[in-house]
Amino acid sequence: MRAGIAPASPPVAPEIVTSALAARSPPARRFGDAMGNNPHIRFSNTTQAGYTLLDISRQHAIAHMYAVDRMRxxxxPHRLTRIVHEAGAERLLVD
Known part of the structure; x- marks a missing residue:
């Protein structure tokens, strides 16, 4: 086993990372091939600013991701995707 690389194991929990509308995003090239370099990432958009609305209950966590056409x-807003994690599920659903 290489240092910092865990053996194959089931996922523990989802992680949702979003941008901040109040801050300018760095150039998309700064992130490189985010999904290609990180096979656990299910959705990435480094070219648009936006926000995420979360619906969290005991049964699920749903992230509704939106982008805005300009910073005004x-x-x-327009919908980018919806990410669903059902309680007890090992995989996220992205649509």
Whole structure:
């Protein structure tokens, strides 16, 4: 086993990482091939600013991810994806 690499094991929990609308994103190239270099990542969008609405209960955690067309008060959001983790499930559903 290489240092820092865990043996194959079932997932423990989902992690949702989002951007901040109040901060400018760095150039997308800074992140490289995020999904190619990290096979555990199920969704990545490094080119748009946006926000995430979370619906969390004992049965599920659902992340509704949106992007905005511009960084202004009257920005129009559009849906990027929805990520669902059902309680006890080993995999996330991305649609």
């Amino acid at each position: 008060r009257q920005a129009t």
